Amino acid sequence: MISPAPKMPEAIPNELSERVAIVTGAGRGMGRAVAMRLAESGASVVVNDLEPSAAAETAESVISAGGIAMAVAGDISDSTFVDRLVGSAAEEYGGINILVNAAGILRRTAVIDMPEAEWDLVMNVNLKGTFLTSRAVLKSMRRSGWGRIVNFSSTAGKTTSTLGGAHYTASKHAVLGLTRHMAMEEASHSITVNSICPGLIDTEMVRQEIDTDRINRYIEGFPIHRLGEPSEAAELVAFLASDRAAYITGQGFDISGGDLMV
Numbered sequence: 001m002i003s004p005a006p007k008m009p010e011a012i013p014n015e016l017s018e019r020v021a022i023v024t025g026a027g028r029g030m031g032r033a034v035a036m037r038l039a040e041s042g043a044s045v046v047v048n049d050l051e052p053s054a055a056a057e058t059a060e061s062v063i064s065a066g067g068i069a070m071a072v073a074g075d076i077s078d079s080t081f082v083d084r085l086v087g088s089a090a091e092e093y094g095g096i097n098i099l100v101n102a103a104g105i106l107r108r109t110a111v112i113d114m115p116e117a118e119w120d121l122v123m124n125v126n127l128k129g130t131f132l133t134s135r136a137v138l139k140s141m142r143r144s145g146w147g148r149i150v151n152f153s154s155t156a157g158k159t160t161s162t163l164g165g166a167h168y169t170a171s172k173h174a175v176l177g178l179t180r181h182m183a184m185e186e187a188s189h190s191i192t193v194n195s196i197c198p199g200l201i202d203t204e205m206v207r208q209e210i211d212t213d214r215i216n217r218y219i220e221g222f223p224i225h226r227l228g229e230p231s232e233a234a235e236l237v238a239f240l241a242s243d244r245a246a247y248i249t250g251q252g253f254d255i256s257g258g259d260l261m262v
């Protein structure tokens with residue numbers, strides 16, 4: 001039996017209205033849901049994605065829903081682009097307060113067959129990209145004495161990946177290490193750094209990898225018998241990005257329907 005997905009609660013109005021957020025990988029999937037959700041709470045959102053049309057579409061959707069957004073397309077594993085991303089965000093809206101690193105890629109090749117270039121690609125996007133964007137926003141966050149960084153790890157960052165290869169698993173473990181270390185470095189500046197660790201969430205990343213029959217076999221085994229919704233991950237991110245989560249840092253929160261219980 002498949003459990004019904006819940007209706008998400010309304011956002012607290014204007015909770016983030018003084019905040020500027022950069023969301024990477026926001027052209028689709030969970031990044032897109034996060035951009036929409038932060039904007040609903042009043043944040044001005046800089047929508048990044050590698051795909052220009054996807055970034056533009058999300059920014060337009062935010063604006064159509066009454067929010068504030070701009071699209072800045074490009075590759076977050078390229079430090080020159082990342083400096084431009086943060087520079088244009090600061091120019092348009094002022095200092096950056098919230099960074100959500102949702103951009104990620106999944107490849108599934110086994111180590112024995114893995115080309116070096118594929119290892120580098122996955123590590124560069126999932127890990128180095130998270131480092132580059134974080135480094136680029138920290139000065140601005142320190143100046144304002146407030147900051148929130150939320151990184152997308154995965155339950156693969158605590159065990160092994162269901163769909164991805166060892167590079168994916170290693171990159172998501174490393175995101176948790178990076179999260180903890182940055183949290184320690186930045187805590188005295190009122191900047192918190194946390195990760196979320198999704199299990200199987202209903203996005204194109206998952207749908208491209210496995211067919212519905214296999215998805216159904218997985219969800220049979222989950223204590224909550226369904227995939228997660230992108231809006232549910234976005235809800236957790238919105239909480240971590242708010243003042244309500246001021247005493248939470250260096251953590252990795254599983255959102256997996258109980259698939260992982262540690």
Ligand SMILES: NC(=O)c1ccc[n+]([C@@H]2O[C@H](COP(=O)([O-])OP(=O)(O)OC[C@H]3O[C@@H](n4cnc5c(N)ncnc54)[C@H](O)[C@@H]3O)[C@@H](O)[C@H]2O)c1
Pocket residue numbers: 024025026027028029030031048049050051054074075076077101102103104105106125129152153154155197198199200201202203204205206
């Ligand atoms: N969907 C899941 O079940 C699941 C589970 C665990 C973790 N995650 C992680 O959550 C994050 C979001 O996943 P999703 O399912 O929404 O993925 P998705 O593939 O639907 O969306 C990812 C987005 O990131 C963008 N992107 C990829 N490389 C980029 C780059 N170099 N620069 C900028 N943007 C780039 C893509 O164009 C895409 O729009 C990823 O980090 C993923 O690894 C997903």
